[in-house]
Each structure stands twice: as structure tokens, then as C-alpha cells.
Amino acid sequence: MAQDRDGLLSPAQRHLVTRFGYGIDATLAKDVRRAGGASAWFERQLTRPGSFPDAAADEVRRWWPDLDRGPAELWQRQVQEIRGGWEVMDDYGRWLLVRRIRTRRPVLEKMTEIWEGMLHVPVSGDGHFTWRVDYGDTVRRHALGRFDQLLAATATHPAMLIFLSAATSTKRAPNENLGRELLELHTLGAGNYSEDDVKASSRILTGWHVDLWKSWAASYVEEDHWTGRVEVRGFSHANGKADGRAVTKEFLRYLAHHPDTAHHVCERLATKLVRDDPPASLVRRLAKVYLKNDTAIVPVLRALVASKEFRASSGAKLRDPSEDVVATYRALGVRVGRPEQEESGANAMLWQASGLGLSPHAWPRPDGTPVSDDVWASPARALASMGMHWSMAGGWWPAADLRYRRPSEWVPARKPIRFADLVDEVSRDLLHRPASRKLLATACLATGCRAKEKIDRDHGLYQWGFPRLLAAVLDSPDHLAC
Numbered sequence: 238m239a240q241d242r243d244g245l246l247s248p249a250q251r252h253l254v255t256r257f258g259y260g261i262d263a264t265l266a267k268d269v270r271r272a273g274g275a276s277a278w279f280e281r282q283l284t285r286p287g288s289f290p291d292a293a294a295d296e297v298r299r300w301w302p303d304l305d306r307g308p309a310e311l312w313q314r315q316v317q318e319i320r321g322g323w324e325v326m327d328d329y330g331r332w333l334l335v336r337r338i339r340t341r342r343p344v345l346e347k348m349t350e351i352w353e354g355m356l357h358v359p360v361s362g363d364g365h366f367t368w369r370v371d372y373g374d375t376v377r378r379h380a381l382g383r384f385d386q387l388l389a390a391t392a393t394h395p396a397m398l399i400f401l402s403a404a405t406s407t408k409r410a411p412n413e414n415l416g417r418e419l420l421e422l423h424t425l426g427a428g429n430y431s432e433d434d435v436k437a438s439s440r441i442l443t444g445w446h447v448d449l450w451k452s453w454a455a456s457y458v459e460e461d462h463w464t465g466r467v468e469v470r471g472f473s474h475a476n477g478k479a480d481g482r483a484v485t486k487e488f489l490r491y492l493a494h495h496p497d498t499a500h501h502v503c504e505r506l507a508t509k510l511v512r513d514d515p516p517a518s519l520v521r522r523l524a525k526v527y528l529k530n531d532t533a534i535v536p537v538l539r540a541l542v543a544s545k546e547f548r549a550s551s552g553a554k555l556r557d558p559s560e561d562v563v564a565t566y567r568a569l570g571v572r573v574g575r576p577e578q579e580e581s582g583a584n585a586m587l588w589q590a591s592g593l594g595l596s597p598h599a600w601p602r603p604d605g606t607p608v609s610d611d612v613w614a615s616p617a618r619a620l621a622s623m624g625m626h627w628s629m630a631g632g633w634w635p636a637a638d639l640r641y642r643r644p645s646e647w648v649p650a651r652k653p654i655r656f657a658d659l660v661d662e663v664s665r666d667l668l669h670r671p672a673s674r675k676l677l678a679t680a681c682l683a684t685g686c687r688a689k690e691k692i693d694r695d696h697g698l699y700q701w702g703f704p705r706l707l708a709a710v711l712d713s714p715d716h717l718a719c
Contacts, residue, residue: 250275258343260564357605385493558593
């Protein structure tokens, strides 16, 4: 039912919760109020996410059993044509979407998504899919920890090694893919390294292996490690031992603490969480916090949220395709059930995200899912979002194994009600904010109703036209922007 007028979050609270989540629903609003406000809620999300019970989100992993199979078994099932890797990765994307709809720990989920996007291993690929779910689990464990530990856990993870051709890199033929992307995309940033740095970086990373096409086991092969002095942007090491794992560890720690990495990481966070053109002064302040706190992520997020730039950025970001899908399900209060058929909603939402431009972590290039709006701000995307909103406003598609709210759950019981007041009720329910004059005007245009027109449950709007009102609200900037 519609939110009590006194139960709405303030604009500042709504901004914080929306930017670090996937859309406000009744459960999230209740969590914020119980925590004592958005700031207290955010602090608990950062430091004690486990204090928010999340069984409803955790249980959905069982819906897709392949997500918990080991690499060798997944590969054998593909070879035997039982289930292909692309199908397993589709399940991974579906699991992420349903988890984001259900979670009470949106900050952890959002930061996991951000790091998976930056330290990118795409879900497409005929090899790294075997380790890709484990890679995502690894990122989630470190998502609110320290970046140096996150980098160490991901740079030599089997999924990353396979994706960037380092799984068979040897001292005789060092592959430069991982060595280059580690510097350009994961740490220092473009233009902050030389070709000699790439060569040395690649040599340091030799020896890390995955048994491709056989057992898919990860190992370290000492005889394949390149030895000899290496230098990369101020990092210098004799690198004289056949076992180069200690050198790798020191190298990655050095990169994580480099000022250029601090700038690169904080600029990406500010671009995603503040606005597309974050002020250089904000990025510098965040970078100082990052370095002062030994690359810890939580202090950086605290500083970002406390900044005047963040407070002034409400509505300045556009939801990307996956965020739009998740926020729409949450706003409409759609209950997602275990998929029992191919057309089930839990399966179809992946197709919805793809139809808007991109399903989770499907960006094919190493540079990862874009965090700037220009990629998504197109007429084609706008039309696709409107189509999705319309089909869901009517509960038409997807429909299998989903429960949509009936119009009787939206229209207040009192009779009659002015259309303007009904729009306000729906806006407060879907968007957790009062209806603006622009939204009312749009709703009048979409439905043909006048602002002062009386609506009851015998009215045509209730009988057959209610999807027009819901779609008008979902198509508004108040829903598409965050």
C-alpha cells in the first residue's frame, strides 16, 4: 500500500540510499528508519552489513545449481553438451539481478558490482567461465575491505589469468595482456606507464598457471617464472628466486599504494557515485584519504558521502540497464519466484537488461562496464526503457513465476479520490517522493484524466487504464535518474 506521508525519507536521505542502492522499497525505507536515519544506516552498511539479515537474497543462489559447481565439472558438462558455459554465465547474471532486487545489504552489493566492473572479467568466454562465479565471490569478500588486498586477490585469480592470457605465460614467452591491463585499467591508469613497464610487469607475473582444457586447476610453476631485476614506475626488485610469488605480492602492494592508483580508483568511484565529471579537487581529497588509510575503501566512501559535491549531485546520474531493471522490479513490488520454466521472470530479467543495452558484466572489452552516463543516454535506450516499463506496468511480460500488485493494491480504499491526489499516492509509493507538477502534468497527458477528476474503482483508469499511470511515473526522470 502507499507509504504513509510522514514515513517518506527526506530528499538528502533518499539521495544517499538511492545512489548506494538499487531503488527504495518499503523494506529499505523501514531499515533506514530503524537505523536512525540514512547516515546511521549507511555506517552500518559499511561496517556491519551482517546486521541486516539477508536470507531472502542468499536463498536464490540455490535456484541455479551450476553456480556452485567446480571448474572441472562445469567444463565436463559443457564438453558432454549437458550445459554450456554461456548458459551458466546467464544464470550468474540472473542471480545477480535477483539478489539485487531482494538484498537488504545494497551498499555491499553496489560496491561488489563496482569492483567487478573495474577489475573486469567478462562473463562471456570459453574458458574463464569455469572460474567466473568464484571470481565474483572473491570480489564480494573484499568489496568493503582494502584495495591492496582486493587487487592481490583478483590479479592472480584463475579467471583473470585465463581472460588476459596469463594462465600460460612463461619466462620464454611472457604474455603482456595482464601486465598491461594491470597497469592501465586496474591501478595506475592510462598514460601513466611505459612499454618497458609493461614488459617488466608481465615478467613479474610469469609462473601463475591454470591447467587449461584439462583439470582447470590453478598452480604456480617455478620453472616458468622469469628471473632477473625488474623495474616498474619506481618499483625495483632483484627477482632472483624461481618462486616469484613474493615478488608478485610486493609488486601488487606497491601498485595499490601508488598515488596514480589512488587517483585512478577515486576518480572512478567519484564518476560512478557522484557525477560524470567529478571535480579534480574532490578526486584529490579522496585520493589522500585512500593513501592515508592504507587503501581502505570504507574511509573513502565516508569522505565521498560527506562531500559537498556528493550532496549536490542528486539526480545527476542515469541508471544503467541493470540498475533500471532492478529498480523497476523493486518500485513495483514484484515478487520474484523460483524459475520453473524458461520464460520465468527470474530468467527473463536478464533479457530485459540486455534489451536495454547490457546484462551484468557482459561488457566484452577489458576496460569493464562504463560508469559514465553518455554510454546509456541515447534515444534507443530511452525507448527501450519505456517499453520495459510499459510491459511491467501492466504485468504483461514477464509474467511467469512473478506476482504483480493488483490495481486494488494501488488505488486507495477511500472513494472517490482526486486524480492529482492519486498521482501523489502512486509517486510516494513508487518513488518515495511527492509528485511534482511536471509528473502530474505527464500523468494527465498519459491517462487523459484531469487533475481534479474524481477516481473510484468503477472508473476506467482503475478498470483498464492503470498501467498508463504506472508507466508515466516509471518513465519520469525521478525513476530513471538517481
